[in-house]
Amino acid sequence: MTSASVSLPKVLLVLACTVAASAANATLPIQHWQTTSGAAVLFVETHDLPMLDLAVDFPAGASRDAPNKSGAASLTLGLMRSGAAAFGEDEISERLASIGADMSGRFDMDRAGYALRTLSSARERDEALGLLAAVLQKPTFPQKIFEREQERTLAGLKEAETRPEVLADREFRQLLYGEHPYALRTSGVPETVANLRRDDLVEFYRRHFIAGDAVVSIIGDLSRSQAAAIAEQLTAGLSHRSETLQPLPPIVQIETAQTRRIGHPASQAHILIGQPGIKRLDPDYFALFLGNYVLGGGGFSSRLNAEIRQKRGYAYSAYSFFNPLELEGPFTIAVQTKREQAEEALKVAQETLARFVADGPTQQELDAAKQNIIGGFPLRIDSNKKIQDYLSIIGFYRLPLTYLDDFPAQIERITLEQLKEAWHRRVHPERMATVIVAGAQSR
């Protein structure tokens, strides 16, 4: 309730995911295999704590929604835990609570899945896994609960659409992705959610929660054979493919600069500048990621922060990030500043970007970026939860299992010239999408 709490900002998580996995194979041996149903399994065995973290993910994120049924993917995932096999909604939550287990949905543009954290002692573990298996394999999608969750989602969406940051993000994605599914809202929009029916969820589930697409990531107090049995249990009852999962259409880069201004009574303007950025598997991934540390990803060491916050006192938050996805996820520069100085802050952000792309970082900045990313690597894998997240990314995006081992070397070997060349080729300051909500003119 009161004030803010300490949490990792999403920006940092995005970065963490990119650097994510590395260095670890030496210290964190990842075991990898397929279940008999064809699901990929990634497992790290560690007995330090009597607990277990696992997740099962599917290519069933918001980009899999049909545009006229946007929001179905998110509701499908949410409702899976509201009734499964013989368990009713109350029974699932009561059983989970009675063993102190946490089961939570995870959802983004590409992925949908459930994560489970439980004690590893047999009684708790078996009960928790039995519930998760039912949720994944036999969701019942009760009509009444569907109606209730549809109504709650609609209310939440209407509330969200009064918020400047939501308005800014919605417009930004439109400019970046146009008709592409990456422009869809993660939870849909009121118009599409209002028209959903239970059957849409049943159908979405049937087509997207397929054994062969599942990625099971596990870390904790288990032997390899126990992990293998668990992976079988969680995926054995999943459907098999009847139709091919269509690849997402390719992303088209923005042709010309576009700016949108949206009126809002907020005291601060929300400014977003960007373009489609990088894929998770992208030859320029490391050069762009490393460069972004200097531009706006490196907190107080970054140029955007220095120019906008430290030198001018324009903003509390000013940063940039890549969100690498299956296809080119957004590259975003974000600034919040009091509305009266929105235009000045926008100009500084634009100039900082243009200068960075034109001239690249200095050698000193590049060295500092490498020192931070490589030297800070242990912090990205210092808990079971963090490692589990990385296992899931490696599995889902089919990154090489040596990805972790290779990461520091990949960063280390990038030269100033390579970095400049990649930024010059991939980032286009002269044709960015720009959104300003609650800017100077209109209240």
Add this chain to the structure above:
Amino acid sequence: MPTATCLIRSCIVALILVSAVATAVAAPIQRRTLANGMTIIVKEDHRSPVAVSMVWYRAGSMDEVSGSTGVAHMLEHMMFKGTKKVPVGEFSRTIARAGGRENAFTSRDYTAYYEQLHKSRLPLALELEADRMVNLAFAEDEFARELKVVMEERRSRTDDDPHSQLNELLMATVYVSHPYRSPVVGWMNDLQNMQLADARGWYEAWYAPNNATLVVAGDIEPDEVFRLAENLFGPIPARALPRRKVQTEPRQFGIRRITVKAPAELPYLVMAYHAPVLRDVEGDWEPYALFVLNGILDGSDASRLNRELVRKSRVANSANSSYDLINRGPALFLLDGIPAEGKTVADVEAALRDQIRVLVEQGISDDEMRRVKAQVTAAQVYARDSVYFQAMRIGMLQTVGLPFDSSDRQVTKLQEVTADQVREVARRYLIDDNLTVAVLDPQPLPGGKRPQPNPEGSGRDQR
């Protein structure tokens, strides 16, 4: 839409739920006190080659006086603006080059500064922290710019967030005299009037080794940490601290109601009851019973408020409770809810009151008690997955004046709570004379509910 709260310094922390330390064999926590009065606490955790350093000052917004709200938090920002030895920006750059992360947070009760690094770089962090405990530079231009940053922080956190606005006014109503009535970030008017001398005065008053605790957790050897701390912080002389006046909120007689209008779609209701806070880990029982009560009402999806108000009767789209038993000041037991389509805040209030009535009249089932306790036990294990969290908990306990290693005992005491005790604290404290009700009255955005973009075509020159 990413938000960058803590990446960007700094965070305002208000409450962290109780917690729990390990049951299984965890290394004991060691504490020593330097001759100058500074407390050093070390928690070993050798799972990963990392360390976290946290320096806690027992000075938060509750130590501020009228007209100077926000100065604790402003000083926190100034702590990154250079010292006599380390130029502006160099602190962050140095930690970053060492592969570390650093930030700070200010709450009502304390201000804390942390670095997370590879264990080999711990000495660097301690050296920088010792330096800025005494050598802070107060440059006028840096102060002026940073004050603008803090005002932007306030706009972002409070002024443009209807629920935060409501909460700010709620605190100012619940507390008539206690300093918890002022927001940690400060009232805007106080920020506008703040001067460099205010920040300097705050630093000189409270930033002394005898008002600080260093907590180090991670893959470290305690003796090595104690040796480093002795060398780096030991030479800093103790100082007389300002006299702390114990401020007790006068008893409330009768219900208070407030309304906030703000641009939003949905109304929102918060009910705040004064409640006891944990002062004596062994002797108190009420705070533990209130903690369990919170779990019965809102510990998980299986808890009563979600089940009854959101799922069963459909009166609310969300319904929650919260209770923070660890504070330097007083505590509140809070209930809140957002009405469902076609329902009103009055319906939600009535439903929340009804839940209290039912609980007091009919008590709590054994299954419910077992579920809450199982969650406490499990959380005790899960907490060990984060070195940062372990350090955080130790620092908080020490700083609010509870035994730094009392988490285990608190968990034991929670396990001893009976259903009758839970009923009893609900009966005693969740009463109208103790209650403030705050309501958000949503206002439509000007020009309709869904602002449409105003396309300006292509071209960069949009000024």
